[in-house]
Amino acid sequence: MTDTPRDERYQRIWQVVAEIPEGCVLSYGEVARLAGLPGRARMVGQALGRAPVRMDLPWHRVINAQGRISFKRxxxxxxxxxxxxxxxxxxxxxxxxxxxxxxxxxxxxxxLWGPIQSD
DNA sequence: GGGCTGACCTACT
DNA sequence: CAGTAGGCCAGCC
Known part of the structure; x- marks a missing residue:
């Protein structure tokens, strides 16, 4: 998989992110895994930062494994x-x-059930 | 080529 | 919970 062209890896990452349902979140590592790039969480951050704005990617649904936003508070x-x-x-x-x-x-x-109501 | 940075992760202290 | 260590890899000096 390391021989996969860079553009194709970005494409895969973008596709995974594009399919995250509204109201849900995935970690960078999870996205990487689903894109067939296990262990390359960092690349997800890069791919998001370089995603064409026109794609209208739901980039905000990707957070870190701690469940926190990776930008500075x-x-x-x-x-x-x-x-x-x-x-x-x-x-x-x-x-x-x-x-x-x-x-x-x-x-x-x-x-199946729609937005989370509460506990 | 080498060194550093970063929208990261896991495992271990 | 906080810190450290090693792993990961594209991009930019």
């Missing part, structure tokens, strides 16, 4: 991402999202 990108997520119903508790509620394990439930 309080920075503009940080607030932007957080606003977008909260507008989709993703709740932040003490600066992090509950991956048990919005993470990959909940994608199916989310599709």
């Amino acid at each position: 309080g920075s503009r990108p940080y607030r932007k991402q957080r606003d977008l997520l909260e507008s989709e119903g993703v709740l932040f508790v003490d600066g992090s999202v509950d991956l048990d509620h919005y993470g990959p394990g909940q994608v199916l439930d989310r599709l």
